[in-house]
C-alpha cells in the first residue's frame with residue numbers, strides 16, 4: 001500500500017466536483033468520424049457520486065519495475081536504446097483545488113520517433129524501432145510529482161479525412177483515488193504546428209483547454225548533453241469535503 | 252469584485268485511440284517483457300471469498316457492430332459489500348480481492364470476459380442499500396471521454412426493484428439496459444452506444 005493522503009489525515013471520501021462537460025470534448029464530434037457511431041445520443045444520467053465512484057483501488061510503488069518509467073530502454077536490448085530525440089516528461093498531478101495527488105498511477109503509450117506504433121493493427125509505412133516498445137508507467141510521489149524518460153514521438157497520418165495527421169503526442173491514462181476520477185488524455189508538445197490542424201484535438205472546443213494539454217519545453221530542467229525536458233501537469237477532479245473530514249479526528 | 256476561487260480545470264479528456272492496448276494491456280498487445288502481467292488481469296484467487304461468476308461484456312456501436320478495440324474497466328465491492336479502498340470507512344474488505352479488473356475486448360469477437368465474484372450490497376448516499384452492481388468504465392477509439400455505467404444482476408429482481416439509482420431512470424424501458432442476464436454462472440452484458448436500446452450512461 002502506498003501512503004495515500006497527507007500524513008495524520010484520513011483518506012478523503014468526499015464526492016467529486018461536477019465535471020465541466022463544456023471543457024471536455026462532447027461525445028458527438030463529426031470532424032472525428034469514428035465518434036459518429038460511437039457517441040451516446042441520450043442525455044447522461046446525473047448523479048451525485050456514491051461510494052461506488054468515490055472509492056478506487058490503490059497502486060503501490062512496489063508493483064513498479066525498475067525500468068517501467070524509462071521508455072528509452074525498457075524494451076531495448078541490453079546496452080542499446082530507442083532511436084529519437086531523448087526527452088524527459090515531468091510534472092505534478094493536482095486536483096481542481098490545486099492539491100498534489102500522491103499515489104496516482106500514470107500509464108503512457110506512444111508511437112516511435114518515426115510515428116509508428118508497435119501494434120498488430122498498425123500499418124503505417126514508417127519502420128518499427130526494434131528497441132522501442134512504446135509503453136511506460138509510474139506512480140506519483142507524495143506531492144503529486146512524477147517523471148518519465150522517453151523519445152519524442154513522431155507525427156503520423158491516420159484515416160479520417162484524406163490527409164489528416166496527428167501531432168506528436170503521448171497518450172496518458174491517469175488513475176487517481178476514486179473510480180469517478182478516471183481519465184484518459186493526450187499530451188502535445190509546445191510549438192507543434194500540427195496541433196491546431198488535428199480533428200481529434202479539435203474535438204475540444206476551448207483553445208485554453210487545448211493549451212492545458214500542451215507540455216511546455218523547460219530548458220531549466222533539461223539534462224545538458226543528454227535530454228530536453230517537457231513539463232506536463234495533470235489535473236484530476238476535486239473532492240467536496242465531508243462532515244467527517246470537517247471534524248477533527250480523535251476529538 | 253469578489254475573491255478568486257483559484258480552482259484549476261480538470262485536464263480535458265482525449266480519446267484512448269486505437270492503440271490503447273499498448274499502454275494498458277501491453278502483454279495482450281504482444282509487447283512482452285516490459286511488465287510481468289497486465290494490470291487488472293486477475294481479480295480472484297484461491298482465497299477470495301464469495302460466489303464465483305463469469306461476466307461477458309461487449310460494446311456495440313450505432314451500426315450494431317461490436318467494438319474490437321475497446322477497453323473496459325470494472326470496479327466492485329467484495330462479497331460482503333465492502334470496497335478494497337482507503338476511502339472505504341465501513342470496515343476492512345476481503346484482502347484477497349482487489350475489486351478492480353481491466354480487459355481489452357477481443358480483436359476478432361469484440362467480447363471480453365471477467366472472472367470475478369458477485370458483489371454484496373453497498374449503501375446509497377442516504378443509507379438505503381443499492382442492489383449489487385459493477386461500476387463500468389469504457390474507453391475506445393471514437394469515444395472522446397470515458398463512459399461510466401453500471402451492470403446490475405438479472406437474478407436480483409427484488410434488490411433491483413428497490414435500487415435508488417435505477418429508480419432515478421425516468422424512462423423505465425431503459426432500466427433493462429443496465430441489467431445482465433444470467434445463464435449458469437455467466438452473466439452477459441452488452442453495452443449499446445446508440446440506438447433504441449442505448450445503455451444508460453452516468454454523469455457522476
Ligand SMILES: [Fe+3]
Pocket residue numbers: 111166169171268
Ligand atoms: Fe496516438
